[in-house]
Amino acid sequence: MENTHNTERHEYDVVVIGAGGAGLRAAIEARQQGKRTAIVCKSLFGKAHTVMAEGGAAAAMGNVNPDDNWMVHFRDTMRGGKFLNNWRMAELHAKEAPDRVWELEAWGALFDRTKDGKISQRNFGGHEYPRLAHVGDRTGLELIRTLQQRVVALQQEDYETHGDYEAYIKVFAECTVTRLLKDGDAISGAFGYWRESGNFVLFDAPTVVLATGGIGKSYVVTSNSWEYTGDGHALALLAGAKLINMEFIQFHPTGMVWPPSVRGILVTESVRGDGGVLRNSDGKRFMFDYIPEVFRDKYATTEEEGDRWYTDQANNRRPPELLPRDEVARAINSEVKAGRGSPQGGVFLDVSTRLPAEEIKKRLPSMHHQFKELADVDITAEPMQVGPTCHYIMGGVEVDADTGAAAVPGLFAAGEVSGGMHGSNRLGGNSLSDLLVFGRRAGAGAAAYVDALKSRPKVLPEQVTEAREEALAPLGHTGENPYEVHHELQRTMNDLVGIIRKSEEVAEALEVVEKLKERVRLVGAAGSAVYNPGWHLAIDLRNMVLVSECVARAALIREESRGGHTRDDFPEMSPEWRRRLLVCSTQDGSAVEVEERLQPGMRDDLITLFDRDELKKYLTDEEMAEFDGIAKS
Amino acid sequence: MSYKAKFKVWRGEGGEGKLEDFTVEVNEGEVVLDIIHRLQATQAPDLAVRWNCKAGKCGSCSMEINGKPRLGCMTRMSTFSEDETITVTPMRTFPVIKDLVTDVSYNYQKAREVQSFTPPSSVRPGEYRMKQVDVERSQEFRKCIECFMCNNVCHVIRDHEENKTNFSGPRFLMRIAELDMHPYDVADRQDAAQEEHGLGYCNITKCCTEVCPEHIKITDNALIPMKERVVDRRYDPLVWLGNKIFRRGDNGK
Numbered sequence: 001m002e003n004t005h006n007t008e009r010h011e012y013d014v015v016v017i018g019a020g021g022a023g024l025r026a027a028i029e030a031r032q033q034g035k036r037t038a039i040v041c042k043s044l045f046g047k048a049h050t051v052m053a054e055g056g057a058a059a060a061m062g063n064v065n066p067d068d069n070w071m072v073h074f075r076d077t078m079r080g081g082k083f084l085n086n087w088r089m090a091e092l093h094a095k096e097a098p099d100r101v102w103e104l105e106a107w108g109a110l111f112d113r114t115k116d117g118k119i120s121q122r123n124f125g126g127h128e129y130p131r132l133a134h135v136g137d138r139t140g141l142e143l144i145r146t147l148q149q150r151v152v153a154l155q156q157e158d159y160e161t162h163g164d165y166e167a168y169i170k171v172f173a174e175c176t177v178t179r180l181l182k183d184g185d186a187i188s189g190a191f192g193y194w195r196e197s198g199n200f201v202l203f204d205a206p207t208v209v210l211a212t213g214g215i216g217k218s219y220v221v222t223s224n225s226w227e228y229t230g231d232g233h234a235l236a237l238l239a240g241a242k243l244i245n246m247e248f249i250q251f252h253p254t255g256m257v258w259p260p261s262v263r264g265i266l267v268t269e270s271v272r273g274d275g276g277v278l279r280n281s282d283g284k285r286f287m288f289d290y291i292p293e294v295f296r297d298k299y300a301t302t303e304e305e306g307d308r309w310y311t312d313q314a315n316n317r318r319p320p321e322l323l324p325r326d327e328v329a330r331a332i333n334s335e336v337k338a339g340r341g342s343p344q345g346g347v348f349l350d351v352s353t354r355l356p357a358e359e360i361k362k363r364l365p366s367m368h369h370q371f372k373e374l375a376d377v378d379i380t381a382e383p384m385q386v387g388p389t390c391h392y393i394m395g396g397v398e399v400d401a402d403t404g405a406a407a408v409p410g411l412f413a414a415g416e417v418s419g420g421m422h423g424s425n426r427l428g429g430n431s432l433s434d435l436l437v438f439g440r441r442a443g444a445g446a447a448a449y450v451d452a453l454k455s456r457p458k459v460l461p462e463q464v465t466e467a468r469e470e471a472l473a474p475l476g477h478t479g480e481n482p483y484e485v486h487h488e489l490q491r492t493m494n495d496l497v498g499i500i501r502k503s504e505e506v507a508e509a510l511e512v513v514e515k516l517k518e519r520v521r522l523v524g525a526a527g528s529a530v531y532n533p534g535w536h537l538a539i540d541l542r543n544m545v546l547v548s549e550c551v552a553r554a555a556l557i558r559e560e561s562r563g564g565h566t567r568d569d570f571p572e573m574s575p576e577w578r579r580r581l582l583v584c585s586t587q588d589g590s591a592v593e594v595e596e597r598l599q600p601g602m603r604d605d606l607i608t609l610f611d612r613d614e615l616k617k618y619l620t621d622e623e624m625a626e627f628d629g630i631a632k633s
Numbered sequence: 634m635s636y637k638a639k640f641k642v643w644r645g646e647g648g649e650g651k652l653e654d655f656t657v658e659v660n661e662g663e664v665v666l667d668i669i670h671r672l673q674a675t676q677a678p679d680l681a682v683r684w685n686c687k688a689g690k691c692g693s694c695s696m697e698i699n700g701k702p703r704l705g706c707m708t709r710m711s712t713f714s715e716d717e718t719i720t721v722t723p724m725r726t727f728p729v730i731k732d733l734v735t736d737v738s739y740n741y742q743k744a745r746e747v748q749s750f751t752p753p754s755s756v757r758p759g760e761y762r763m764k765q766v767d768v769e770r771s772q773e774f775r776k777c778i779e780c781f782m783c784n785n786v787c788h789v790i791r792d793h794e795e796n797k798t799n800f801s802g803p804r805f806l807m808r809i810a811e812l813d814m815h816p817y818d819v820a821d822r823q824d825a826a827q828e829e830h831g832l833g834y835c836n837i838t839k840c841c842t843e844v845c846p847e848h849i850k851i852t853d854n855a856l857i858p859m860k861e862r863v864v865d866r867r868y869d870p871l872v873w874l875g876n877k878i879f880r881r882g883d884n885g886k
Contacts, residue, residue, distance in 0.1 A: 043683075043685055043691075043693065044683070044693065044737065045741060046779055047685050047691045047692070047693050047779075049685070049686070051685075051686065051690055051691045051778075052686050052688070052690055052691070098759075099758070099759075102758035102759040102761075103758045105758060105759075105761045106752060106756075106757075106758040106761070107750065108749070108750030108812075108815070110763075110768045110771055110772050110775060110815070112765065112768075113763055113764060113765040113768060116762070117762035117763050117764055118762065120765075135772065135775070136772075138690070138776065141690065141775075141776075141778065142775060145775065145777075149749060149750065152744060152745055152749060153749035153750070155745060156745065156748070156749055165745055196730055196731075196734075225684075225685040225686050225687065225691075226684070226685065227685065258662065259661060259662020259663065260660065260661075260662055260663075261660070261662055261663045261664060261667040262662070262664075262687065262688070265687065265688045266688075366690065369689070370688055370689065373689065373707050373709070374662075374664070374688070374689075374707070374709070375662070481674075481678065482678075483673070483674040483678065525678065525679070526678055526679060527678065527679030528679070530646055530681075530730075530731050531646070531679075531681035531730055531731040531732070531734055532678075532679040532681070533673055533678070533679065533680070533681060533682070534673070534678030534679050535679070
């Protein structure tokens, strides 16, 4: 077996794992700073999950409403995350998002326009003003294509200068990284395999930027593709980094519910941003019954006011269909449980009675196409049926806000795989901007780290041998079918650590996960190493099980409900829990440990951007006293 | 609701292979890609297929279904009768790696040969001002999900391997049109379209338009207008004279 699997060796300054928005923006930055950069991705170049983002990129450019600015965006982000966000990240994000969007335009992106020729901006849940730069409902495609084409433009420059397109930036497509390598405490490279041939690849590099996205494939009903197996989360843990906020998972309120084979596929929030409403089987716009206390004064209480808001935002409050995603997802869940759901087990999302057919086709072309082709539903004539779907994990690698650096020297992370920015719940539109802002910062962080290096860490041969053996193991086994093990994990997480959680169910999930660990070690993949999906899945399972354990352990410990973590047995949000972060790590590469850490308090000039009345809904009495002291001085 | 369907799926690697017969369960609402996945999970765990989004947005699962280029995720089983045998083969224009997975590197190579977006150096990020009506033409082409089915179906290269060197296919001729119609692009692209990317090979049979899952009017809106621009340039006597007298650009291009 040894001789049939060759190991190529490549030397780089920066290895970026993942080629979605964050990975590409990080790679572009590293290359622009003169670093030799590899982009390693599981799919073909340009197919990453960013392509699925529909609504837009949130950036307070103020093109549609000039009252918008970074402070308003910062407040919306903190509110959406229920004040558990890493406030420094939320600050940087709000301040830098406009520059990152404008830069895309200079690289060839063509956003929809306002009447005066600027980038148009649309309304979205939790955003006070129209803020999302967009292209119809295919913004993610525009973003990834633009970044992909920027990479190509840099390669063309390198070709002019060096006669080689790949002199400074090379894409390793359909290549999976299975282990990060270390020399002492510091990163020294990464090990992986070509999906196509099964041959191994060794990257000798002092920095790795993780940009691998999320973990949705641990759930049955998800909007995520096969790639979302928590690879970066697991690689970071195994390399000794820490994960935070893993209990917070966003269930997007509107996924398709029928036909069964597309269950979970996303229905963009733009449907609601552009006027779509949610109704139950009684025909009632039920969201008016679900406005939580903390948002009571910010949302319309009558349908008339909500409807007026679309044309006159200065004098009306927004409709509750545009509450943050966690609120809407829970409301839909409750309606279905109470027996007021749609025939296919969701609720109705209707835009057909709200906009003329032509306008719907123009604003929501992908949704029109998707429902027509996959469900035989014409959304210009009838309502859609929708329900919650596992969409995004707020938790991820704990990083330094300014540089994206993880606890392991040489390791960086950006985008969904990093944690902190979105607190307990991410606002729609804040993901694409997050990718750009922190992708760039992580690329710059890695470049600066390389510049400051005194000596290059070495790849240790015994780590390479271990990684090879680990990757080859499933091919040598005749054990269980990996698809079976995967299905059981998905069912377990979906049923027991889903949108509403109970202590005994989460504990049961942990028992199942413990047993699955043993089964994962023994799964077998039939066939050769050439483009063998069974083998690939067998390798990914290690990551999914490890990350699922983090989610379940943290979910069991956090005894409150906040954002993407709802405990049936602790339904209230507790100010005592707000600053307590749950930090996951592993010593032996298998068992997950969780410790509590206090999040640093918000800087004075940031906390005073909020009204006292709002803060007192989230803060402890002690924290309020501190705030009063700051406000007075 | 559920029935057993007969499938023939091309299997093989390293230039060899054959159609293999399968009988497999089909449930209501399923698409061809679901059935391929069911084969993987139950009968052929190493059956190779590319896919990602499963919603027609990423363009990964291009294949030929009963001889027609289609996205597996957007081809509903209800479009076939229950007794029909469904034949699934890889895209024919690109070399097979294994089963339904082909080597599409031709496309990435061609993408790299198209000169990138070239804005005037005087415009700074944030200063771009464009009318919606002026961006819409290029926006249509930017809907492309790079499934490469247009390049797969194009007869210029489908059965003529030798043309691949001189022809970039509808996908990248459309990319040139997209940039040529971009309000801020200042590069001269018309000669390159004709001479380097083989626009002249296209004889507008519209096969590419017919297979486009995004319903982009590739031929009518990109290729024909691009041909017209090239013709205007080349055969307009004034332009011809101008080219003779004033060399375009200082670098003698």
